[in-house]
Amino acid sequence: MALLSVSDLEVKFFTRRATVHAVRGVSFDLEAGETMGIVGESGCGKSVSSLAMLGILPRAGRVTDGEVRFGDRNLLELRDAQLRDVRGKDIAMIFQDPMTSLNPVLKIGRQITEVLTKHMGMDKANAEREAIEVLGRVGIPNARDRVDDYPHQFSGGMRQRVMIAMAIACHPKILIADEPTTALDVTIQAQILDLLRRLVEEEGMALILITHDLGVVAGVCQRTNVMYAGRFVETAPTHELFARPRHPYTLGLLKSVPRLDAARKEKLDPIGGAPPELTMEMQGCSFAPRCTYATQESRERTPELQRIDTKDHLVACWNPVPDQDLPAESSDEWAAR
Amino acid sequence: MSIAEAEAAQISLERPSGLWRDALDRFRRNPGALVGVFLIVVFIIAAVFAPAIAPFDPGKQVGPLATNPQGPSEGYLLGLDEQGRDLFSRIVYGARLSLLVGLVSVLVGLAFGLILGALAGYLGGWVDFAIMRVMDLMLSIPGLLLAIGLVTILGRGLFQIMLAVGVIQIPIFARLLRGSILGQREADYVLAARSVGVPGRKILLVHILPNSIAPLIVQGTLAMATAIIEVAALSFVGLGPNDPRFPEWGNILAENANRLQESAHLVFFPGLAIVLSALGINLIGDGLREAIDPKLKS
Amino acid sequence: MVPILLGLSILVFLFVRALPGGPAIALLGERATEESLEQIEENLGLDEPLHVQYVRYLGNLIEGDLGTSVSTRQPVTAELGRRFPATFELAAAAMIFAIGLGIPLGYLAAKRYQGVLDNVSLVMSLIGVSIPVFFLALLLKYVFGVQLGWLPTIGRLGITVSLDHPTNFYVLDSVLTANWSAFTDSLKHLVLPAIALGTIPLAIVARITRAATLDVLSEDYVRTARAKGLDPLVVDRRHVLRNAMLPVVTVVGLQTGLLLTGAVLTETVFAWPGLGTLILNAIRFRDYAVLQGGILVFAFIFVVVNLLVDISYAFLNPRIRYR
Numbered sequence: 001m002a003l004l005s006v007s008d009l010e011v012k013f014f015t016r017r018a019t020v021h022a023v024r025g026v027s028f029d030l031e032a033g034e035t036m037g038i039v040g041e042s043g044c045g046k047s048v049s050s051l052a053m054l055g056i057l058p059r060a061g062r063v064t065d066g067e068v069r070f071g072d073r074n075l076l077e078l079r080d081a082q083l084r085d086v087r088g089k090d091i092a093m094i095f096q097d098p099m100t101s102l103n104p105v106l107k108i109g110r111q112i113t114e115v116l117t118k119h120m121g122m123d124k125a126n127a128e129r130e131a132i133e134v135l136g137r138v139g140i141p142n143a144r145d146r147v148d149d150y151p152h153q154f155s156g157g158m159r160q161r162v163m164i165a166m167a168i169a170c171h172p173k174i175l176i177a178d179e180p181t182t183a184l185d186v187t188i189q190a191q192i193l194d195l196l197r198r199l200v201e202e203e204g205m206a207l208i209l210i211t212h213d214l215g216v217v218a219g220v221c222q223r224t225n226v227m228y229a230g231r232f233v234e235t236a237p238t239h240e241l242f243a244r245p246r247h248p249y250t251l252g253l254l255k256s257v258p259r260l261d262a263a264r265k266e267k268l269d270p271i272g273g274a275p276p277e278l279t280m281e282m283q284g285c286s287f288a289p290r291c292t293y294a295t296q297e298s299r300e301r302t303p304e305l306q307r308i309d310t311k312d313h314l315v316a317c318w319n320p321v322p323d324q325d326l327p328a329e330s331s332d333e334w335a336a337r
Numbered sequence: 338m339s340i341a342e343a344e345a346a347q348i349s350l351e352r353p354s355g356l357w358r359d360a361l362d363r364f365r366r367n368p369g370a371l372v373g374v375f376l377i378v379v380f381i382i383a384a385v386f387a388p389a390i391a392p393f394d395p396g397k398q399v400g401p402l403a404t405n406p407q408g409p410s411e412g413y414l415l416g417l418d419e420q421g422r423d424l425f426s427r428i429v430y431g432a433r434l435s436l437l438v439g440l441v442s443v444l445v446g447l448a449f450g451l452i453l454g455a456l457a458g459y460l461g462g463w464v465d466f467a468i469m470r471v472m473d474l475m476l477s478i479p480g481l482l483l484a485i486g487l488v489t490i491l492g493r494g495l496f497q498i499m500l501a502v503g504v505i506q507i508p509i510f511a512r513l514l515r516g517s518i519l520g521q522r523e524a525d526y527v528l529a530a531r532s533v534g535v536p537g538r539k540i541l542l543v544h545i546l547p548n549s550i551a552p553l554i555v556q557g558t559l560a561m562a563t564a565i566i567e568v569a570a571l572s573f574v575g576l577g578p579n580d581p582r583f584p585e586w587g588n589i590l591a592e593n594a595n596r597l598q599e600s601a602h603l604v605f606f607p608g609l610a611i612v613l614s615a616l617g618i619n620l621i622g623d624g625l626r627e628a629i630d631p632k633l634k635s
Numbered sequence: 636m637v638p639i640l641l642g643l644s645i646l647v648f649l650f651v652r653a654l655p656g657g658p659a660i661a662l663l664g665e666r667a668t669e670e671s672l673e674q675i676e677e678n679l680g681l682d683e684p685l686h687v688q689y690v691r692y693l694g695n696l697i698e699g700d701l702g703t704s705v706s707t708r709q710p711v712t713a714e715l716g717r718r719f720p721a722t723f724e725l726a727a728a729a730m731i732f733a734i735g736l737g738i739p740l741g742y743l744a745a746k747r748y749q750g751v752l753d754n755v756s757l758v759m760s761l762i763g764v765s766i767p768v769f770f771l772a773l774l775l776k777y778v779f780g781v782q783l784g785w786l787p788t789i790g791r792l793g794i795t796v797s798l799d800h801p802t803n804f805y806v807l808d809s810v811l812t813a814n815w816s817a818f819t820d821s822l823k824h825l826v827l828p829a830i831a832l833g834t835i836p837l838a839i840v841a842r843i844t845r846a847a848t849l850d851v852l853s854e855d856y857v858r859t860a861r862a863k864g865l866d867p868l869v870v871d872r873r874h875v876l877r878n879a880m881l882p883v884v885t886v887v888g889l890q891t892g893l894l895l896t897g898a899v900l901t902e903t904v905f906a907w908p909g910l911g912t913l914i915l916n917a918i919r920f921r922d923y924a925v926l927q928g929g930i931l932v933f934a935f936i937f938v939v940v941n942l943l944v945d946i947s948y949a950f951l952n953p954r955i956r957y958r
Binding site: 054056059080083084085086087088089092093095097100101102103104105106114115118119150152163166 | 748854855856858859860861862863864865866867869873874877878881951952953954
């Protein structure tokens, strides 16, 4: 049985002006130790899905349908007190901006020991020792001295390492990383991704990596889901996704990233148009207005995820990308970028 | 409906709008702000049309002299004072003074404050230092005390009082504008303007000032409310205007503060007038603040 | 801080020189005799250049000589010293009231954003900043004192109560001398004046706390704290409050200014024998020696309190502490 099983998750935001359908039916299974990526543009609902699973949606958000099975429980049915035992202990989450995601007036050691005392029942001395140890594991030099420092005394990359330390301190079964590298310099990004890769192996934990950057999933995730307008539109093992992007949106994403070694005159190939407003129920494929492969059926009937190519590759499209339009390079070349 | 139809519907919902029209819309939808506008309009009408609204001459004795003046009664809407004058008329005419003081003192504070703030912000260096130190000094004396000091020296004339109350507002405006200028001096659009050769003065007037107006407008309205209350406070302390042509709410209140039991109405109604006018202005100021930048939660 | 204090002394010095009638008459009163006038002119060195006069003035200040009160013929410093404890007790009580109620109110209002408490507190805050403190004092006196008679409205102690007051801080003295009837009586006398004085600061503190808390609640690190599975009370205490209090602390310093000027306006209403009534009477009776002393002392207190606030802010905010 899968470690985490999400079925038909729906999340809506209720504001005075409108209701936003942020997540419109997301399903996936996550096995123990598996690394899974969720790729999509800003606003497609990828972060919201995770927040919903953990019960930490912003005030206006509510889960309106679906099930999130973790072990033998449905997380969505738990009361907050029970969920709190899961959060930070069995499932941990790290966020995008380490500058603002750490409490500026608390020492970072404290911010780590507070999870240890709460979830592992450690006393102060043990927790401190453990905190120093985990800081060392994530690559903070001089951990013993640095444990008494404040967040503003660290650089961006170091702060993200501290966030990761906080997250893995209780050896969670699942780590959710929401855009962990987006706010960092490119060189630091690679370091952090390496760190995540290493820790995932050492801890044997599952990883959900959320990002808008395809290069990030290429190097880290075994499987990748592409999300658009609140739904998964394609899911496949990562190398398969890069080799045969069957959904026009995925293809568009791959083609729209500029390449250093491209010919100077080669034009950038962005996806025309803009993502739809999520304020109403929609019929038909949500990508259709921007899709060069759209058909009449695309506009009228919402496509469901269906098997294509291999048994692990699913795509939600009435008119998937034909073979001749598939790109030539492999995901390894992608990761190298 | 299909996606395309939905998108089309969405676009038609959004009218083209500018910065100020958005703000005005938000203001109009704010119930508090509308209440504020209503209150102030009432007072403005009272001030402008005082002769028509007030049933009696505010300075004339129209009823009996009494140590125990009557409260609201037959013929006298809010009662009489101990000199037999009609309270309602005095309050209506009092609106003239309060609004006048509010307006003039804020203008004084704004004018000087803007000049000083602009000089400090744009010239920087020792000019900035000197001006800011003087502002700090002014702020180190609590407002009312400063006003008391000024009025003691300058005298109790109406103009002097408005000047004094205006002067204590100067540091706030100066700081506000200076802060705004400093914040924008390094802004990209200013650098862009400078790089194409726009002279400093022009940048200040045409680019920076308009972007600084919003918080100044908000502060200006709040300063008006403060001014009205400060003048009343000066009256309470015995330094208020004593021009018989202009009854002052605080004055009426102060004269009767010792005789609460006998003349409660002479304390209550002028006080109420002060509260309602200040409240109206504060509501408008808050409404403006939210209209101009709804992201500000304070 | 020193330059500000110097600047203050210069301002007050110039103030005295600019008083109507000239400094000599102002400081001695209108019925001063020829010889005392001559004497003070010599004392102050009024025929000497201004900066020399200032140096003398500064010298006097440092020695603690603020002149002599016209009304009571006592040294101004003595008068100020005598009255200070009364105002301090009142201001302290008002501050405790303002902070003790204001912070929880603002905090709860923010947590139940747009709930009933929030809207009510917003309205109360608005009224609070629109009402002159002396009007509020009179209202309270009238309703609770005159009409309902629940609480005393005159002075610090009932006429029939006796108290040894070595320090002149009545609450403290009654504890020190174990005079419990005086203890309760002095507290009862504090209630109405403290509420009158503290309500406007209360409104402001509540407003600032609400705003600061709302800001903090939307910060990323609060989301992180929740994601770590911490108890909500812990999140509130350790993550939200500690950060929200920072701007509140600075505001508290500014409230002292309100309390000081409020004291001038409130004490007379309750016949409270403090610095406020002293200054008020000084204005009424043109006792300029006392007035300039009073202004100087008030400004001094204001500056010192704000300095303390700055220090404690640096202490609370590690970003300033460790640069």
